[in-house]
Structures are given as structure tokens and as C-alpha cells.
Amino acid sequence: MKPFDYIRADGLDLAAQQLSHNGAMAIAGGTNLIDLMKLQVETPAALIDLNPLPMNQIANEGDGLRIGALASNTAIANHAKVRADYPVLAKAILAGATQQLRNKATMAGNLCQRTRCYYFTNIDQPCNKREPGSGCGAIEGIAKLHGVLGTSNQCIATYPGDMAVALYALDAQIEISGNDGAARTMPLREFHRLPGETPHIDNNLDAGDIITGVTLPAPVGGTQAYRKVRERSSYAFALCSVAAVIAMADGRFTRADLAFGALAHKPWYDHRVGEMLIGEKPSLALFDKAADLLLEDARGFGANDFKIPLARRTLAATLCEATGVEA
Amino acid sequence: MSAHLIQDEPDTRNVLDRTTQGIIGKPLSRPDGLLKVTGTATYASEYDIEGCLEGVLVTAPFAKGEVTSIDDSSVTGMPGVVAVLNDKRMTPRAIQGTAGEAPHTGLCKVDYWGQPIALVVAETFEQARDAAKHLEIEFNSEDAIFDPAACTPEPDDDPTRQGDLGKAMSDAEHSVDLKFTTESHASAAMEPHAAIAQWDGDTLTVHASLQMLNYNISELADAMKLDESKVRLVARYVGGGFGSKLGVSQDIVAASVATMQLGRPVRVVMSRQQVFQNVMRRSETSQRLRLAVDHHGKLTAFGHEALVSNLPEEDFAEPVLQSSHFLYAGKNRLLQSETARIHRMTAGSVRAPGEAVGMPVLEAAMGELAEKAGIDPVQLRLDNIPTKHPATGKPFGSHKLAECLQRGAEAFGWDGSDRTPRQRREGEWWIGTGMASAARVHNVGEAKARVTLHDDGTAKVETDMTDIGTGTYTILGQIAGEMLGLSQSDVLTELGDTRFPRGPGSGGSWGAASAGSAVFVACEALREEIAQKIGQPVDALTFKDGLVSWDDGSVILADIANGENFTKEGHFEPGDIAEDYTASGFGAFFAEVAVNRWTGETRVRRMTGAFGFGRVLNAKTARSQCLGGMVWCIGSALTESLMFDPTDGHLVNPDLAEYHVPVNRDVPDLDVLLVEERDAVASPIQAKGIGELGMCGGAGAIANAIYNACGARLYVFPMTPDKVLAAMPVD
Structure with a gap:
């Protein structure tokens, strides 16, 4: 761990200024950042601790729900309205990490967590994400955790989290305060990036940006499911996960919002999959066609080849469970 | 001051069955437990x-x-x-x-x-x-070179060849010829x-x-x-x-x-x-099993071959075949092992070296053989228990495999019914059962311990023996208390310092029998000295609750001391008894698993283990050792694997986030049966090792249960979802 300055934030504007300085990083729960600092993967010159900022509220906003950036994962998952109206979010959060970690982890920090690619976390290995231009150890190495969708020849890392997958299915909006103090909102589905030629950039935050909250749209009802496939039944990152918000009328899909975890550099949302399902009667054959569409460009890297059939089967399992199709 | 026992003969005196304090074997709690749970034990x-x-x-x-x-x-x-x-x-x-x-x-x-x-x-x-x-x-x-398959391995110097394995295989009514791999493990x-x-x-x-x-x-x-x-x-x-x-x-x-x-x-x-x-990794292994039975279900061919690896210049080779040498009968035998020299970190001892990976593979192969031969897998094992070591002809000191198989089967509810896979489904989960034998060689070593009887009637045990979480503090105090007629709280045990008398330490499950025997020898000498002071033969004395009594008299232990401390150093040596006898722990595992039909995720739903390992010194710490072993069975069956980069040989998953030991949710209620026995060959306290037996074979029971559940025969450990999915029949 490199020595660093530690600054407790005193107001949003000042924190934004402090974060604009080279080498400054924001810290909230620190459940990912501290580990990476110990490994010298992250070497911030200064940590700006955002915890003093009043951003942990969870409150109704219009017909929807606004979740402050510093709300803990535990608080979100236990919130009555989340459990009642957005159960996919509670389920996704509770599928991640451990109780102790969820108590510390925050909404914004969770969205900004970094990949668990083994080559990223080992500073004696090449990694274009950690050190642009150094190469990718995973492509020719052990790529078990790695992506099968949207990869580039620079990086095949995955976004590792669960909560964001549910937020993609729910079409949440993210609120960001810029370093000039101006607030802006963007669909969360546009927040994370694919690796392309710039795998070192995980998301669309600019220097000095601070996430202030996430807003959920008005409740959509339906059947909500989060299915996470993992080697052991707790404290393991997903091999594949699916968040689903499904509604039916007259035996046909009226809503099928599906997002996938552990397949790509960001939670994977392909609007074509849901659109294809709407108006159709659920069946195994239909789910297979949905998987064909989802996975038409999928590519494995050896150890993660299994994710392609696994994603197909996990999609089918989730849709069978949500629609009652017998298999 | 010192007493020396070299055990060249079975010790059938069973002294600890004739003592009367009544604490030996009891499930007493650890004297160091409070320190550990309050964070005040100093590491x-x-x-x-x-x-x-x-x-x-x-x-x-x-x-x-x-x-x-x-x-x-x-x-x-x-x-x-x-x-x-x-x-x-x-x-x-x-x-x-x-x-x-x-x-x-x-x-x-x-x-x-x-x-x-x-x-x-x-x-x-x-x-x-x-x-x-x-x-x-x-x-x-x-x-x-990082890949063991990519180099010419060194043969082992001492293969076992008896009869004609090839001919026995081709003549057999039923046979299996199977290749398995297991991945490297960390002690973690x-x-x-x-x-x-x-x-x-x-x-x-x-x-x-x-x-x-x-x-x-x-x-x-x-x-x-x-x-x-x-x-x-x-x-x-x-x-x-x-x-x-x-x-x-x-x-x-x-x-x-x-x-x-x-x-x-x-x-x-x-x-x-x-x-x-x-630090040490357990070597990955490649193993070939050739097994055949005649129409009576008797093994006629037993072939077990292994390829393991280590760094150049290392003597250690994972002893995969260790218990295969004597677990089952069969006249035509071939057991041989090879070592590949590769540049992964040192391979060495990780809990139950050898049996931890040899037994699950053997037992998975036995499961497949039982299916081919149409024999219940418990029966196949019962029918092939040898009466003596198949290669050396040495008799066993004691042998509880049959009883463990029978009692384990009964406790688990194994009824010998139809073993056809894919018979039971609950929702999206296939449910199945499997079983395996357990075996682990018994080791024991030269050890010394000092026992002091203080003039206040309390005692102290001192040895450099360690307590690595196993319960050494507890059992050594119990042995001394039982021998001297003192309660647990009147015996202080001090461990882990080279200034104390020395022994072999903790390893190879030998700590309890070795250090325990040294304490026993010291206490026998103390009892003898007390008998002399009293003027009675030691066999006439009863030591209980700080009182020494005989036919027509009694005296308080503290009074015998009369202001002096008695100290004896016990020195135990195993002698040459191993030249005449085979000593091993045996047991049986039964497992029920659920395999997700969509994802191949496998969860153990319940597991029973029955183990015979000589005298049980403390039913609580012994059971805990068995529980820990069974948790390791779950890990080695389903998740634990060190992964090495093929290009530069570095360990890819060097932490507890990505080296997946079981978590609480992976471990269901585990049922442990302690099958009491006395092994007069094993040690003068008739105890054998239990630190490792509990993980020697259980992963094979889980593998057999996966097949029974969903029809996927896997030849790779661990059986992660990707592997299960690839082997699962399409439904």
C-alpha cells in the first residue's frame, strides 16, 4: 500500500474539487478499494472519504424510489418498499458477498467496483485495464471468470457485481454531480462501458464526478427474479446471473426486462431479447430462440466456454420459473 | 525421573479402561476454548x-x-x-x-x-x-515446464506387482478401466x-x-x-x-x-x-483405476496408478496409493506411482496426503464397478475386505470397516434399493445418494512428555507437542487426569515450546497417539512411585478425585506429596511393532446431494460418516475432527482447485475469494458416528489418528451421489458446475 492523504469530505462541491486532482479517489464503504490498495493495484495519492456527505437516504420520489449513493447494501435490501415493489433488487443484493460486506458496501461504491479478473489483481501480470498497453494475461491464460459478450482484444474482464444487474433490469437512472456542481442524470444502462480500446475506463464518470443517487422508476409489478449460478452457495462471484422482470397477460409476455451478470464488462442488457419475447406465449422453444439472440455474438476463451451454454440454460430456468412453463 | 516404553508388542492391558476417574473419552470442552473465542489466545x-x-x-x-x-x-x-x-x-x-x-x-x-x-x-x-x-x-x-503431462515422469522405486492384472482384467466378468484427475489443493x-x-x-x-x-x-x-x-x-x-x-x-x-x-x-x-x-500445495494427480470382479462379486484385479508432481530436488511425492495397498483384497495387483518434475510451487503435505485424493478416486471407481456388476455398493465393499494386508500379509491391529459400513448405512437410511440414476427430482433439483469407504494409515512417533504432580494435588503436563486446533490441550489433560485421578480443571497442560520434552508434533494424525502415549508413560511411572510410597502394588490402587484408595485404606494425593513435587518424564517409542502388524483407521461415508438440472450446481444435502480409529480420547474433539474432515470432503469434491497459468506458471487464485473452500451454507448437518474400538497395536493408549481419516474418501461418496442424482459420471475433481453440466445427460 502506497502512503496516501486521507481527507474527509466537507460538502459536495469541495469534495468534487478535491477529486479533480490527479490521483485522488473517492472512498465510501471501501470493501473493494482497500483490498486493491493493499495489493498495490490502486495507488491513490489521496482518498476523499464521502461518508460525511448526507447521501444515504432512501425515499420516495414521484412514483419511484430514490436511493442515496451512500445507502448501504443492507439498508437497500431491507427497505420495505424495495422488498415490496422491487424484489429483484433485494434478491440481487442478498445474493452478493456476505452480511458483513453488505453492511459496509454502498450503492455507488458497488456500481463502481472493479473486476475480479485474476490478472487485474496481480501487479506482476500484464493487464491493459490496470496498466494500459501492458497486454492481457487472461486471453491466453485462465479465463474462467471472464466475459463471453462484448469483449475486445484488449480485455475480457467482467463486471463482477449482482446489484447492478437488477438495476439494469429495472431501468434505473443514475444521478451524478459534476465537478462544476451541475447535476446530470443518465440511464444506468449507459453508465458502465465495454472495454474496447480503453479497458482502463470502467464507466462514464469524469474526473471530479460524484454519484449522488440512483432512481428507480415507478413500480412495474410482475414477477421478479434474480438467479445467480455459482460454485459455492455464498461468497462467490457469479458464473452467470439473470435478473428478470416479467409480466404476462392472456398467457403472453407483456414485459420481459432481462439483464445478465458475469458475461461481460458491464451488466448485459440486450433490448432485442425482451422485445422478441413480448406478445409471445412462453415455451422452451421460445426461450431457446431468445438465447440464440442473446448469445449470437458470444465467444469463449477456453476456461469460460461453459458460460455460453450456461447462460442459455440459466435464461431458460429463470423464464420457466417466472412463467410456470414446465420443463 | 524418566520412564521409557518401547512398544514392540500389542498392548492389550487397556489400562485406560480400568482407571476410574471417568473423564477419558468424555466430550469435555477445551480448556483453551474461552481464550480462543475471546481473541485472547496469542498467535x-x-x-x-x-x-x-x-x-x-x-x-x-x-x-x-x-x-x-x-x-x-x-x-x-x-x-x-x-x-x-x-x-x-x-x-x-x-x-x-x-x-x-x-x-x-x-x-x-x-x-x-x-x-x-x-x-x-x-x-x-x-x-x-x-x-x-x-x-x-x-x-x-x-x-x-508447468504441465505435469508435458514431461517424462520419474518412476517410483517400489511398485507392487502381484499376479497378472492384464489377464485378470480380460478374464473378468465385470471390470472398469478409468482415468481420473484431481486438482491441486491448498491448506488454507x-x-x-x-x-x-x-x-x-x-x-x-x-x-x-x-x-x-x-x-x-x-x-x-x-x-x-x-x-x-x-x-x-x-x-x-x-x-x-x-x-x-x-x-x-x-x-x-x-x-x-x-x-x-x-x-x-x-x-x-x-x-x-x-x-x-x-507454502505447500497438494499435488494435482492423474490416476488410472483398473478393477475387476468375478461372478461372486470378489475383486480379482486391483490396479491403481498415479502421476503426481513436484519441484526438482523435492523428495516428497503425494502418496496417492497409500491405503489402496490394503483396503481391498484381490489377487492380481498393480500399484505404481510416477512423479513429474515441474515448476509449480513445492508440493507437500496437505491434510491426509495421499488418501485425500487417492481414496475418492478409488471409491468413485468402486461405485462404477458396483453398478456394472449389479451389486449394491455397500455390499461390494463388504465382500472385499481382506483379512490381512494383501501385499505384506501382516494382520491388522483392528479393523472396523465392515462395522462402519453397516452402522453408517443404517444411520443414513441406505436400504440397498435400486441404484438407477435420475429417479428422484424435487423441483429443478435431481436428488441422489452415494457412499464410499474411508481409510487412512495410522502413524505414531517417538515422543516425550513431562508430568509433574504438585504438592497441592494438581498436575502439570509439559511437552513441545502443538495444538493446531485439534484439541491437544484437552486430550493430554484428560489422559493425565484419568491416570492420576484428577478432574480436568486440576491438570494444566503447557504445549508448544522447545524447552519442554520433545515429540513428533502434529502431523500425519500422529499427535494424539504419540504425545498421548508419552503422557501415559509418565503417569504410569508416577502411579508406580505413589504405589511404592504407599507400600501397595499399583494394581491394587484406585486413583479418583484426588484420592488414592485400596482395599482397606486411602490417602489424599496431595498428602502423599508431602511438600514435594513428583516429576516424571515419559518417553514413548513405537518400537518395531509395525514390522508385524498393519494399523489403519477405517470408516464409511454416505452422502445425499442435489444437482440443479439447469445449471449443474451441486449442493450436499446431508452426509453421514462412521469412523473407527481406536480409543476415542474425547468424543467432542474427535467428532470435531471428523466434521472438519467431512467439510474438506465437500470442498475437494465440489470446489477446491488451485489454478496455474499455463504460460508463466503463476498461481492464478491465491486468496480465499477465488480458492473456494466450503462456506457455512455449503455444509449441511453432518452426522458422525464414532465406532469405538481398541487397537492394541496402535499405541499403549489403544488410540489411532483421527485428524485426517474424516476426509479420506468422502469426496468419492459425493461423486457417486452426483451420478446417482443426475446421471453425470465425472472423472475430474472438483466437480464444479461447468464440469457437471458438460457430463449431464440432456433432458
């Missing part, structure tokens, strides 16, 4: 020593080659940095168990990725860690390898996390070129070892070199990643 790195410097190991970012220069000046100007050490005495590899000596190769020649090459010492840990990352080194690296002990070394100008004192101090003191003295009398090792509490702390690890020698050079105490704690990358 190796936790001593608060004034002026202690902090050392951090620097490790090689390449697998094979030579460090040509280390630029100390790259870090010596950094805040707090005191020294950079790369000394010929420092050890590049963890030393194998019972080596008793150190390599003298220095750190510059590198043989595996992550090998220590230097130690950076600073005033604070954070300073040392930062400087360690900034140390500039130059090196020449060479190509190396909670407490990392750590040491605080202090040199006072004359004596080197090291607090370290170690299992076998009597060997370790020789290793450290050899490394440091010191006389053993100038070295003291202390390991009062050890936060798990599982074989990884059998020999002196690199942190200990590095801290010792640093304190002697710098004249201040030095602490070195390996990071979690360094523990994974530097």
Missing part, C-alpha cells in the same frame, strides 16, 4: 514486543531463472526502511515435514513463480510493504505463516506458527548454522496447519536472519497471497 505474530521491526518478503515475478541483482538503493531512502536482506541462509521453499534440515541454496536461484527473493525490513508494516513493492531487481528467466489455514524472531546475542527465540517443533528446531538451527541449544521455538497456539506448517517456512528463517543481522526483534507475516503462492 505467533500477536506478541507485543518492544522495538519490533517489520519484514515483508519480496517475491519473484517469474518461475525459473536467477536473480542477478537487487538494487537496495531503490528502497533504502524510503521512509522507515531499515534494510534489504538477501542472505544465503534464507530459504526459498517451505521445508518438507520431518526434514529436520534446511536447504542451503539461498534465494537467487528461482524455481517457482512467487518464490521469496528478498526481505525488506522497516519500522512499520506499511512502510515495509510499500518498499517491498518498489524494490528493483534484475533477473534472467528461463523457460520452464486461517492463521497465515508468521514469525517474530529475537536474537539476544546468544540465543535465537522465535514465536512461529508451526506444527512440529522438534523437527523445526533442527531445520532452523541448520539454516542459521546455530547449535540447537541456542534456538528456542514457541508455538503455543496455531491457527490451523493442515500440513502447511510441518516444516519451517520462509518467513521464519527470514525473520531469524534479520534479527541476527539488525540486533532488533523482527516480525514477518506472510500475506494471504504469499501463503498460497509459497
Whole structure:
């Protein structure tokens, strides 16, 4: 761990200024950042601790729900309205990490967590994400955790989290305060990036940006499911996960919002999959066609080849469970 | 002052069955339990020593080659940095168990990725860690082989060949010829390898996390070129070892070199990643099983071959076939093993070396053979228990396999019904059952212990034996209390210090029988002395609750002492009994699993283990050992695998986030049956080892249950969802 300055934030504007300085990083729960600092993967010159900022509220906003950036994962998952109206979010959060970690982890920090690619976390290995231009150890190495969708020849890392997958299915909006103090909102589905030629950039935050909250749209009802496939039944990152918000009328899909975890550099949302399902009667054959569409460009890297059939089967399992199709 | 017992003959006196205190075998709680759960038991790195410097190991970012220069000046100007050490005495590899000596190769020649090459010492840990990352080194690296299949292996010197295996296979009514692989395992002990070394100008004192101090003191003295009398090792509490702390690890020698050079105490704690990358791995294995039965279900062919690996120059080879030599009968036998020399880190002892990976594979093959032959798998095992060692002809001291199979089957509800796969589904989960035998050779070693009877009627036990979480403090106190007629609270046990009488330490499940026998021998001598004082034959005396009584009299133990302390040192040696007998623990596992039909995820739903391992010294700590072993069965069956990069050989998953040991939710209620027996051959206390038996075969029961559940026959351990999915029939 490199020595660093530690600054407790005193107001949003000042924190934004402090974060604009080279080498400054924001810290909230620190459940990912501290580990990476110990490994010298992250070497911030200064940590700006955002915890003093009043951003942990969870409150109704219009017909929807606004979740402050510093709300803990535990608080979100236990919130009555989340459990009642957005159960996919509670389920996704509770599928991640451990109780102790969820108590510390925050909404914004969770969205900004970094990949668990083994080559990223080992500073004696090449990694274009950690050190642009150094190469990718995973492509020719052990790529078990790695992506099968949207990869580039620079990086095949995955976004590792669960909560964001549910937020993609729910079409949440993210609120960001810029370093000039101006607030802006963007669909969360546009927040994370694919690796392309710039795998070192995980998301669309600019220097000095601070996430202030996430807003959920008005409740959509339906059947909500989060299915996470993992080697052991707790404290393991997903091999594949699916968040689903499904509604039916007259035996046909009226809503099928599906997002996938552990397949790509960001939670994977392909609007074509849901659109294809709407108006159709659920069946195994239909789910297979949905998987064909989802996975038409999928590519494995050896150890993660299994994710392609696994994603197909996990999609089918989730849709069978949500629609009652017998298999 | 000292009493010596060399056991050349079975000890059928069963003295501990004739004593009357009534605490031996009882499920007494650990005297050290409160300290541990309140965080006040002091582990190796936790001593608060004034002026202690902090050392951090620097490790090689390449697998094979030579460090040509280390630029100390790259870090010596950094805040707090005191020294950079790369000394010929420092050890590049963890030393194998019972080596008793150190390599003298220095750190510059590198043989595996992550090998220590230097130690950076600073005033604070954070300073040392930062400087360690900034140390500039130059090196020449060479190509190396990392894949055991990619080199010509060395044959083993002592294969077993009896009869004609090939002919027996082709003549057989039913046979299987199967190839399996198992992946490398880590011990993954909670407490990392750590040491605080202090040199006072004359004596080197090291607090370290170690299992076998009597060997370790020789290793450290050899490394440091010191006389053993100038070295003291202390390991009062050890936060798990599982074989990884059998020999002196690199942190200990590095801290010792640093304190002697710098004249201040030095602490070195390996990071979690360094523990994974530097200490022992269990070798991956490739195994071939050839088994055949006649129409009576009797084994006619037994072939078990293994390929394991290690670094060049290492003597240790995972003894995969260890229990296969005697577990089942069968006239035509071939057992042989080969070792590939590759540049992954040192392979050495990880809990139950050999049987941990040999038994699950054998038992999975037995499961497939039972299916082919149309025999219930429990019956197949019952029908093939040999009456003596199939190769050496030596009789068994005791043998509880049949009883374990029968009692385990009954407790689990194994009814011998149809074994066709895919018969039971609950929702999206296939449910199935499987079973396996357990076996683990019994080991015992020379040990000494001192027992002192104080004039207040309390006793003290002292030995360098360690308690690595197994319950040594508890059982040694129980043996002494039982022999001397004292309650548990009247016996103080002190362990883990080379100033105490020495023994073989904790390893190979031999600690209880070895150190326990030394305590027993000392107590027998104390009883004899008391008998002489009283003027009665010792057999006429009853020791109970601090009172010694006989036909027509009694005396308070404290009064016999009459102001004196009696001290006896017990010295136990196994003698040559192993030349005449075979001693082993046996058992049986039964498992029920659920396999997800969509994803191949496998969860164990319940598991029963029945084990016979001689006298049970403490039913609670023995059961805990069995539970721990069964948890390891779940891990090795389903998740645990060290993954090595094919290009540069580095360990890809060197932490507890990605090396998947079972978590609480993976472990269902486990049912343990302790099948009591007395093994007169095993030790004068009739006890055998139990630290490892509980994991010797159970992963095979889980593999057989996966097949029974969903029809997927897998030949790879661990059986992760990707592997299960690939083998699962399409439904």
C-alpha cells in the first residue's frame, strides 16, 4: 500500500474539487478499494472519504424510489418498499458477498467496483485495464471468470457485481454531480462501458464526478427474479446471473426486462431479447430462440466456454420459473 | 525421573479402561476454548514486543531463472526502511515435514513463480510493504515446464506387482478401466505463516506458527548454522496447519536472519497471497483405476496408478496409493506411482496426503464397478475386505470397516434399493445418494512428555507437542487426569515450546497417539512411585478425585506429596511393532446431494460418516475432527482447485475469494458416528489418528451421489458446475 492523504469530505462541491486532482479517489464503504490498495493495484495519492456527505437516504420520489449513493447494501435490501415493489433488487443484493460486506458496501461504491479478473489483481501480470498497453494475461491464460459478450482484444474482464444487474433490469437512472456542481442524470444502462480500446475506463464518470443517487422508476409489478449460478452457495462471484422482470397477460409476455451478470464488462442488457419475447406465449422453444439472440455474438476463451451454454440454460430456468412453463 | 516404553508388542492391558476417574473419552470442552473465542489466545505474530521491526518478503515475478541483482538503493531512502536482506541462509521453499534440515541454496536461484527473493525490513508494516513493492531487481528467466503431462515422469522405486492384472482384467466378468484427475489443493489455514524472531546475542527465540517443533528446531538451527541449544521455538497456539506448517517456512528463517543481522526483534507475516503462492500445495494427480470382479462379486484385479508432481530436488511425492495397498483384497495387483518434475510451487503435505485424493478416486471407481456388476455398493465393499494386508500379509491391529459400513448405512437410511440414476427430482433439483469407504494409515512417533504432580494435588503436563486446533490441550489433560485421578480443571497442560520434552508434533494424525502415549508413560511411572510410597502394588490402587484408595485404606494425593513435587518424564517409542502388524483407521461415508438440472450446481444435502480409529480420547474433539474432515470432503469434491497459468506458471487464485473452500451454507448437518474400538497395536493408549481419516474418501461418496442424482459420471475433481453440466445427460 502506497502512503496516501486521507481527507474527509466537507460538502459536495469541495469534495468534487478535491477529486479533480490527479490521483485522488473517492472512498465510501471501501470493501473493494482497500483490498486493491493493499495489493498495490490502486495507488491513490489521496482518498476523499464521502461518508460525511448526507447521501444515504432512501425515499420516495414521484412514483419511484430514490436511493442515496451512500445507502448501504443492507439498508437497500431491507427497505420495505424495495422488498415490496422491487424484489429483484433485494434478491440481487442478498445474493452478493456476505452480511458483513453488505453492511459496509454502498450503492455507488458497488456500481463502481472493479473486476475480479485474476490478472487485474496481480501487479506482476500484464493487464491493459490496470496498466494500459501492458497486454492481457487472461486471453491466453485462465479465463474462467471472464466475459463471453462484448469483449475486445484488449480485455475480457467482467463486471463482477449482482446489484447492478437488477438495476439494469429495472431501468434505473443514475444521478451524478459534476465537478462544476451541475447535476446530470443518465440511464444506468449507459453508465458502465465495454472495454474496447480503453479497458482502463470502467464507466462514464469524469474526473471530479460524484454519484449522488440512483432512481428507480415507478413500480412495474410482475414477477421478479434474480438467479445467480455459482460454485459455492455464498461468497462467490457469479458464473452467470439473470435478473428478470416479467409480466404476462392472456398467457403472453407483456414485459420481459432481462439483464445478465458475469458475461461481460458491464451488466448485459440486450433490448432485442425482451422485445422478441413480448406478445409471445412462453415455451422452451421460445426461450431457446431468445438465447440464440442473446448469445449470437458470444465467444469463449477456453476456461469460460461453459458460460455460453450456461447462460442459455440459466435464461431458460429463470423464464420457466417466472412463467410456470414446465420443463 | 524418566520412564521409557518401547512398544514392540500389542498392548492389550487397556489400562485406560480400568482407571476410574471417568473423564477419558468424555466430550469435555477445551480448556483453551474461552481464550480462543475471546481473541485472547496469542498467535505467533500477536506478541507485543518492544522495538519490533517489520519484514515483508519480496517475491519473484517469474518461475525459473536467477536473480542477478537487487538494487537496495531503490528502497533504502524510503521512509522507515531499515534494510534489504538477501542472505544465503534464507530459504526459498517451505521445508518438507520431518526434514529436520534446511536447504542451503539461498534465494537467487528461482524455481517457482512467487518464490521469496528478498526481505525488506522497516519500522512499520506499511512502510515495509510499500518498499517491498518498489524494490528493483534484475533477473534472467528461463523457460520452464508447468504441465505435469508435458514431461517424462520419474518412476517410483517400489511398485507392487502381484499376479497378472492384464489377464485378470480380460478374464473378468465385470471390470472398469478409468482415468481420473484431481486438482491441486491448498491448506488454507486461517492463521497465515508468521514469525517474530529475537536474537539476544546468544540465543535465537522465535514465536512461529508451526506444527512440529522438534523437527523445526533442527531445520532452523541448520539454516542459521546455530547449535540447537541456542534456538528456542514457541508455538503455543496455531491457527490451523493442515500440513502447511510441518516444516519451517520462509518467513521464519527470514525473520531469524534479520534479527541476527539488525540486533532488533523482527516480525514477518506472510500475506494471504504469499501463503498460497509459497507454502505447500497438494499435488494435482492423474490416476488410472483398473478393477475387476468375478461372478461372486470378489475383486480379482486391483490396479491403481498415479502421476503426481513436484519441484526438482523435492523428495516428497503425494502418496496417492497409500491405503489402496490394503483396503481391498484381490489377487492380481498393480500399484505404481510416477512423479513429474515441474515448476509449480513445492508440493507437500496437505491434510491426509495421499488418501485425500487417492481414496475418492478409488471409491468413485468402486461405485462404477458396483453398478456394472449389479451389486449394491455397500455390499461390494463388504465382500472385499481382506483379512490381512494383501501385499505384506501382516494382520491388522483392528479393523472396523465392515462395522462402519453397516452402522453408517443404517444411520443414513441406505436400504440397498435400486441404484438407477435420475429417479428422484424435487423441483429443478435431481436428488441422489452415494457412499464410499474411508481409510487412512495410522502413524505414531517417538515422543516425550513431562508430568509433574504438585504438592497441592494438581498436575502439570509439559511437552513441545502443538495444538493446531485439534484439541491437544484437552486430550493430554484428560489422559493425565484419568491416570492420576484428577478432574480436568486440576491438570494444566503447557504445549508448544522447545524447552519442554520433545515429540513428533502434529502431523500425519500422529499427535494424539504419540504425545498421548508419552503422557501415559509418565503417569504410569508416577502411579508406580505413589504405589511404592504407599507400600501397595499399583494394581491394587484406585486413583479418583484426588484420592488414592485400596482395599482397606486411602490417602489424599496431595498428602502423599508431602511438600514435594513428583516429576516424571515419559518417553514413548513405537518400537518395531509395525514390522508385524498393519494399523489403519477405517470408516464409511454416505452422502445425499442435489444437482440443479439447469445449471449443474451441486449442493450436499446431508452426509453421514462412521469412523473407527481406536480409543476415542474425547468424543467432542474427535467428532470435531471428523466434521472438519467431512467439510474438506465437500470442498475437494465440489470446489477446491488451485489454478496455474499455463504460460508463466503463476498461481492464478491465491486468496480465499477465488480458492473456494466450503462456506457455512455449503455444509449441511453432518452426522458422525464414532465406532469405538481398541487397537492394541496402535499405541499403549489403544488410540489411532483421527485428524485426517474424516476426509479420506468422502469426496468419492459425493461423486457417486452426483451420478446417482443426475446421471453425470465425472472423472475430474472438483466437480464444479461447468464440469457437471458438460457430463449431464440432456433432458
